[in-house]
Amino acid sequence: MAFCEWDDSYSVEVPKADRQHQRLFDLINQLHESIAKDEPEATVDSVVDELDTIESVLDELVDYASHHFSTEESYMLEYAYAAYASHKAAHEHFVQRVCTFQRDFEEGRALCSIEIIRFLKDWLENHIRTFDKQLGIFLSANRLTRERVSGRTDRETDAAPHSEMTSPDRRLRSLNGA
Numbered sequence: 001m002a003f004c005e006w007d008d009s010y011s012v013e014v015p016k017a018d019r020q021h022q023r024l025f026d027l028i029n030q031l032h033e034s035i036a037k038d039e040p041e042a043t044v045d046s047v048v049d050e051l052d053t054i055e056s057v058l059d060e061l062v063d064y065a066s067h068h069f070s071t072e073e074s075y076m077l078e079y080a081y082a083a084y085a086s087h088k089a090a091h092e093h094f095v096q097r098v099c100t101f102q103r104d105f106e107e108g109r110a111l112c113s114i115e116i117i118r119f120l121k122d123w124l125e126n127h128i129r130t131f132d133k134q135l136g137i138f139l140s141a142n143r144l145t146r147e148r149v150s151g152r153t154d155r156e157t158d159a160a161p162h163s164e165m166t167s168p169d170r171r172l173r174s175l176n177g178a
């Protein structure tokens with residue numbers, strides 16, 4: 001069984017965000033696998049390989065988390081989400097912590113321990129269940145309201161949130177105090 005497993009209970013009802021969350025779960029699992037390997041006959045080469053693997057997965061985790069956070073933040077801006085600032089601050093705090101750990105790891109001051117990986121897992125799960133679910137509910141309501149007014153179907157809007165702005169969107173912006 002994987003260290004952290006995405007299931008429907010983590011869905012935020014925004015397909016693109018769900019896919020990105022699944023990718024983040026995968027990367028945390030890769031980190032966990034890299035330290036969970038039982039190698040009774042480890043050699044210098046195998047230890048170096050392991051450190052290289054951890055370094056490249058950490059790089060990808062930082063890059064992909066930043067990409068994912070940008071996606072969510074662009075939705076929040078597009079739809080004038082009231083909790084944008086606090087949600088963005090949570091993202092930034094996480095990136096700062098992971099970047100600090102990444103630097104410490106690369107400079108040999110920290111090991112990639114189970115505690116670090118558990119922190120990543122717990123943070124992601126907790127963030128999805130709170131901040132991201134709230135955002136998902138907001139975006140779904142926004143989308144449904146627009147469809148009701150515009151007559152657009154769910155299939156047409158599956159990639160939502162959308163880039164183009166319609167008049168109902170603008171009305172929702174003003175309702176949100178933007």
Ligand SMILES: [Fe+2]
Pocket residue numbers: 069072087091127131132
């Ligand atoms: Fe988020």
Ligand SMILES: [Fe+2]
Pocket residue numbers: 017021068072128132
């Ligand atoms: Fe997220």
